[in-house]
Amino acid sequence: MxxxxxxxxxxxxxxxxxxxxxxxxxxxxxxxxxxxxxxxxxxxxxxxxxxxxxxxxxxxxxxxxxxxxxxxxxxxxxxxxxxxxxxxxxxxxxxxxxxxxxxxxxSDTGQAFRTAVLVQYPRHGTWTIAFVTGEPAPETVGNLNEHGRFLTVMVPTTPNPTSGFLLIVPARDVIPLDLSIDEALKYVISLGTLNPKTRSPVPPPADLPPSV
Structure with a gap:
């Protein structure tokens, strides 16, 4: 039943x-x-x-x-x-x-939500999908001790991707994904249970660490 x-x-x-x-x-x-x-x-x-x-x-x-x-x-x-x-x-x-x-x-020339990427969030070693929205103004990153190019990315919440977090991250720490925006959004909305390319269920991991 x-x-x-x-x-x-x-x-x-x-x-x-x-x-x-x-x-x-x-x-x-x-x-x-x-x-x-x-x-x-x-x-x-x-x-x-x-x-x-x-x-x-x-x-x-x-x-x-x-x-x-x-x-x-x-x-x-x-x-x-x-x-x-x-x-x-x-x-x-x-x-x-x-x-x-x-x-x-x-706009056709806009750069928002043009690229899906992986970033480390909310801590180092934990990865999540984000969307590149552009580059921060020099005044925004002027007080940072790091040098190089920075990107602004939006980390969506799941299963509702209309809200999220704005992050300023070094470009070297961003990994581009071979996914369209729609495919990445489907993966976020499905809580990671659907393969973004085929929309088939993602198989469970073969082994998990023992629970504490």
């Missing part, structure tokens, strides 16, 4: 979790419909509320914004908008930080 129960759980758990996550995402994005005047809302125009309409509208808005921003007139409008934002205290700092991070993550 225990074996059958676990087999059934392994079938239903991914389905239920995926459904719950997608429902939450769609419900959250659908909330943008409530920002519109009542006469412009799809339920008022069509006579009924259509689930997922907020997702369609969000995709359309983002696409149209990118279309406008790709031409000269759109770029001028964006510069005027940013000039206005930079006149507002506090808001300008938040906006500038988010803009820099976004451009680093999504």
């Amino acid at each position: 225990r074996r059958y129960f676990i087999a059934g759980l392994l079938v239903w758990l991914p389905i239920v979790v995926t459904f719950v996550v997608l429902s939450w995402i769609v419900g959250t994005i659908d909330a943008i419909v409530d920002w519109l005047p009542h006469a412009w809302r799809p339920d008022a125009l069509l006579g009924r509320r259509i689930p997922g309409m907020g997702v369609v509208m969000a995709v359309a808005i983002v696409f149209l914004t990118g279309l406008v921003a790709a031409n000269v007139l759109g770029q001028r409008l964006i510069r005027l908008w940013e000039a206005l934002i930079h006149r507002i205290p506090i808001v300008k700092s938040i906006y500038a930080s988010v803009k820099q991070v976004s451009e680093t993550l999504f």
Whole structure:
């Protein structure tokens, strides 16, 4: 009975979790419909509320914004908008930080999360997967006694890699991996139980040291 129960759980758990996550995402994005005047809302125009309409509208808005921003007139409008934002205290700092991070993550020339590596963390002799995010500013490493090139890496937590730790490590202590970012993330999310290349289960170690 225990074996059958676990087999059934392994079938239903991914389905239920995926459904719950997608429902939450769609419900959250659908909330943008409530920002519109009542006469412009799809339920008022069509006579009924259509689930997922907020997702369609969000995709359309983002696409149209990118279309406008790709031409000269759109770029001028964006510069005027940013000039206005930079006149507002506090808001300008938040906006500038988010803009820099976004451009680093999504720009074709950005260097964030371009390489998966191995670093020693949290102590010497213990290795973990990390992602190179760039190089620290000279002012950051200027007080270090070590010389040479340094890298900034992000060590993700598992099984939720959206949080982690920022480390500044010597480049000589970083070992590049022959893995794509997606493969390395799958390995982190699976708690190291899946082979990142084949997605097959990693066999248990042949022998373990005796427990104390």
